[in-house]
Amino acid sequence: MCPPDLRPAAALRPEHRDDAGIDPRDDAGGFQPDVSGHGGRVVRPQLARLDGIIPAAGRADEAARALRGGGQRPSGTGRPDGGLVGPDGRRQGDLRPRFDRAVPKDGYAWWYVDALSDDGRFGITVIAFVGSVFSPYYAWARRRGPADAENHCALNVALYGERARRWAMTERGRGAIARDEASFAIGPSSLAWNGRELTIDICEVTVPWPLPLRGKVRVVPSALNEVAFALDGQQRHRWQPIAPCCRVSVDFDHPDLHWRGDGYFDINHGDAPLEHDFQSWQWSRAATRSGAVISYDAIARDHAISPLALHVDHTGRLEPIAPLVDCRLPKTLWRVERSARADAGAPVRVVSTLEDAPFYARSHLAARVHGEDVAVMHESLSLDRFQMPIVQAMLPFRMPRW
Structure with a gap:
C-alpha cells in the first residue's frame, strides 16, 4: 500500500498574539497539552491531508482485499461475499x-x-442528525411514502459520569434548522467548523426529567482523513472517520462540568434506512499511544460482510490491520448482545455500561490492544429490535419532537 502524502493544511494551534484580541482561554492550546494524558505521546501540532490510502482506479480491488483482511476476492456491488469496504472505497476530496x-x-x-x-x-x-435514523417519527413518515430527511433532524447529547449523567435528543422539523457548508443549527443548538476545530454549542432540555443542558464542546483533530468507506455490498451506506484522533474540551454550565480528554469524530451518510440493509453491528475505537484502532463488525441482511479493522496515527496515516480476536461480553440489562475485539488471550472488561436501551448499548471497556492496555468506546446496535412495534412505541418518550 502506498504511503500517504501528508501535507500540512493548517496550524492546529494558532500563534497567540495578545494584540490581536485573542482571549487565551479561547485558544485550543488552553486544553491541548504538548503531551497527552495517554502514555506521554506527543500530539502533532498540525492538520495533515491524507492521500494515497485508497489507490486510483485499477488498483481498487487490491485495496479492498487488503482492507478485508486478506479475503480471496474483492467485494462487489451486491456480491454475496461483499466485504465491509467495497472496491470503490474512495477519497471524498474534502477535508x-x-x-x-x-x-x-x-x-x-x-x-x-x-x-x-x-x-x-x-x-x-x-x-x-439529518434524517434521524432512530426516529420513530421518521419511520412512521416513511410508511406513507418517501420522507423528507430534513424534516427529521436532531442533536443527541449524552453525558456520562457520577452525578453528571444527562440525555437529550429532541427532534425538530425543517423550519427549525439551518445548515451550510461550515455550520448546522438545530433549534437553539449548533455546530460550526472553522477549518481547524469543531465547536458545538449545546442548549437542550433533557429527558425523562426536563433539566437544562447547556455547554460547549470543542473538538481539535490532530489530523484529518478524506477517505470514506462503503459499509455494505450495494454501497448505499458510507462511513468517513474524518478525525479519529482528537483532543476534546467539555465545558458545561448546566450541569457544572469541565474536563479534557481524547476523542473521535466521524461522519456517516446513506441513501436508505439502516434497518433495510443491516441486522446489527458492533463498533469500537481504542485510543492508543500511537493513535487509534477502530473495529467495525456489521451483519447485513442479504450478504456476508467481513470485519473491518483500521489503525490511524496522529499524522492521519490510516492503514488496514488484521482483525483482533472477537470476545463475547455480558449482555446488557435489556439483553442486547455485545462483543468486542482485543488481543488473543487478553480479557475485555466492561468498565461501565454508558447507555442501555432496548436496541442499543454504549459501553466503556478496558482491553489490551496490540500489547497495550487501553480504554475503549464501544457500541452495539440491533436493528431487528429497533423495528419491533413495542420498541417504536417506546421511543417518543426518549425522543420528543418539537
Whole structure:
C-alpha cells in the first residue's frame, strides 16, 4: 500500500498574539497539552491531508482485499461475499465536515463525536442528525411514502459520569434548522467548523426529567482523513472517520462540568434506512499511544460482510490491520448482545455500561490492544429490535419532537 502524502493544511494551534484580541482561554492550546494524558505521546501540532490510502482506479480491488483482511476476492456491488469496504472505497476530496451535503428522501447523514476524560471518570457523545435514523417519527413518515430527511433532524447529547449523567435528543422539523457548508443549527443548538476545530454549542432540555443542558464542546483533530468507506455490498451506506484522533474540551454550565480528554469524530451518510440493509453491528475505537484502532463488525441482511479493522496515527496515516480476536461480553440489562475485539488471550472488561436501551448499548471497556492496555468506546446496535412495534412505541418518550 502506498504511503500517504501528508501535507500540512493548517496550524492546529494558532500563534497567540495578545494584540490581536485573542482571549487565551479561547485558544485550543488552553486544553491541548504538548503531551497527552495517554502514555506521554506527543500530539502533532498540525492538520495533515491524507492521500494515497485508497489507490486510483485499477488498483481498487487490491485495496479492498487488503482492507478485508486478506479475503480471496474483492467485494462487489451486491456480491454475496461483499466485504465491509467495497472496491470503490474512495477519497471524498474534502477535508471538511460539509454540513450542507445533500441527503436524499429516506436517507440520512450524521456527524458523531465521542470522548472520554483523561482521568476516566467522564464521557460524552454528541450526534447531529439529518434524517434521524432512530426516529420513530421518521419511520412512521416513511410508511406513507418517501420522507423528507430534513424534516427529521436532531442533536443527541449524552453525558456520562457520577452525578453528571444527562440525555437529550429532541427532534425538530425543517423550519427549525439551518445548515451550510461550515455550520448546522438545530433549534437553539449548533455546530460550526472553522477549518481547524469543531465547536458545538449545546442548549437542550433533557429527558425523562426536563433539566437544562447547556455547554460547549470543542473538538481539535490532530489530523484529518478524506477517505470514506462503503459499509455494505450495494454501497448505499458510507462511513468517513474524518478525525479519529482528537483532543476534546467539555465545558458545561448546566450541569457544572469541565474536563479534557481524547476523542473521535466521524461522519456517516446513506441513501436508505439502516434497518433495510443491516441486522446489527458492533463498533469500537481504542485510543492508543500511537493513535487509534477502530473495529467495525456489521451483519447485513442479504450478504456476508467481513470485519473491518483500521489503525490511524496522529499524522492521519490510516492503514488496514488484521482483525483482533472477537470476545463475547455480558449482555446488557435489556439483553442486547455485545462483543468486542482485543488481543488473543487478553480479557475485555466492561468498565461501565454508558447507555442501555432496548436496541442499543454504549459501553466503556478496558482491553489490551496490540500489547497495550487501553480504554475503549464501544457500541452495539440491533436493528431487528429497533423495528419491533413495542420498541417504536417506546421511543417518543426518549425522543420528543418539537
